Amino acid sequence: MSAAPSRPVCILGLGLIGGSLLRRLSDTGGPAFGYNRSAGTVEAAAADGYDASTDLSAVLERARNDDAIVVLATPFTALEPMITAVRELAPDCLLTDVVSVKEQVSDLVRRLHPRARYIGGHPMTGTTASGWPATDPGLFEGAMWMVATHDDTVADDWLDVAGIALAAGSYVVPAADDAHDRAAAAISHNPHLTAAVTATVGAGESDLALRLAAGSFRDGTRVAGTAPDLQRAMLEANSVALLNTLSETIDRLITARDALREHGDVAVIVDDGHRARRKYERIAGSPPEPITGVRIGDARWQEELRRQAHLARVWMG
Secondary structure, rough: OOOOOOOOOEEOOOOHHHHHHHHHHHHHHEEEEEEEHHHHHHHHHHHHHOOOEEEHHHHHHHHHHHOOEEEEEEOHHHHHHOOOOOOOOHOOEEEEEEEOOHHHHHHHHHHHHOOOOOOOOEEEHHHOOOHHHHOOOOOOOOOEEEEEEOOOHHHHHHHHHHHHHHOOEHHHHHHHHHHHHHHEEEEEHHHHHHHHHHHHHHHHHOOHHHHHOOOHHHOOOHHHHHOHHHHHHHHHHOOHHHHHHHHHHHHHHHHHHHHHHHHHOOOHHHHHHHHHHHHHHHHHOOOOEEOOOOOOOOOOHHHHHHHHOOOEEOOOO
């Protein structure tokens, strides 16, 4: 899972994810270069020996000349000018992204750059830190990296984007945009909201409560430490799917509250949660099972990749 991509990679945005990807690809011998609007970030990246620039036009012209794969690695709220610039300066380059929502990004690409060769992506990894100092070439090692897979997805383009994920050390999880967004709302975005509530309730009790706080509070509120603007950009971009998971969360909590008030027990919510956690541990704690019997480009290969991904299998190349 560590071979360098077959083509140069141009990364637009060198924060935690984009910067870590630049480090990883460059460190493993792949031709990779990047852009960031912050001169401080570019200076820090260059000082560490990486190829970075604040000149977006020059970077995209280089991507066009090198036939590079362009990776959008900015928050969702900053994507529009990036996509417009790609359309104007590198319109034929294969385009992907590492943004945490997929349907909204796909819609934006279709509106701003309708001729784009676009395959969405999302590495399921990160930390609460941000910026170049937080970047880590090992960030993607063993992570799950969703690569968008639809019935009209072009085989060679899909393989090129999947190749970036494999080169970063990740497993590829093929999925449709809407399925990804529902899953991300349930296992990533909703936990950000519940972490925020847990942190607020705990801190609102007293400083004594925070002094007593241990593992359950620490682990349950970790993601609340992420920069608020980054959280908002992620959560609000996936608002439709998040509303559904939030509604289910509220319904379950109301049921638990009513049961506790009327019967003095919380058995249902605790038992359901325990079973769900154990199922997660069985899947996450076992070596990933590979997708098999699929040759990319054969008839209905996209459908079969998605089917096996829903069985928790991954593409290993």
